[in-house]
């Protein structure tokens with residue numbers, strides 16, 4: 001079966017406060033991280049993280065026709081990664097590469113059964129993610145087979161939280177507010193959504209989305225902000241419990257549990 005292309009672009013506000021990494025010199029002179037290389041067949045580059053405080057707004061579109069097939073039932077194993085390998089295009093600077101590496105390092109601790117690695121040379125074959133300095137922040141859902149693009153624009157996508165969000169899409173997850181049970185927890189105010197972008201709030205059925213037994217989390221790293229795609233500054237997503245809606249900029253316990261359940265590790 002031909003690989004299915006599903007493209008997600010994300011809109012959310014994220015504030016990152018601080019992150020840092022330990023690094024050490026490898027024998028070939030590259031600065032490599034621990035523990036990523038221990039689990040990776042690839043050379044991994046890690047430098048000190050330098051994160052900035054700030055709030056970011058990103059554009060978002062989806063191709064829902066393709067998502068439905070990808071999301072049907074439990075995502076088939078062919079969409080999952082054994083070796084989550086990325087190649088970072090040379091246009092990224094040292095600080096940006098550090099943020100990408102930090103995000104991968106944190107996800108590698110969540111999924112110890114997956115080998116995370118940054119490719120030092122762009123491969124001519126194999127499954128990997130090509131991270132480009134493209135328009136907005138975007139990723140396919142799950143492993144597509146061969147090379148697949150992830151866009152992380154330098155000006156809008158460079159925080160560990162946003163990068164992890166995109167990588168979780170690539171690992172196989174869609175947005176939290178698309179879950180079949182979302183109406184029990186949030187109200188979608190479509191009258192405040194920009195015309196033509198209503199599809200971003202589509203809800204999927206139980207046969208299309210697997211929640212992996214984890215309760216709905218309105219602060220999931222995969223949840224839209226309360227004013228995502230607003231046309232008038234008014235909320236587009238309101239929590240029924242009156243609480244805040246949207247990612248905190250970091251992994252939540254629910255995110256970690258879902259990832260572990262999907263990958264069984």
Ligand SMILES: [Zn+2]
Pocket residue numbers: 008009010011165166169175
């Ligand atoms: Zn997203």
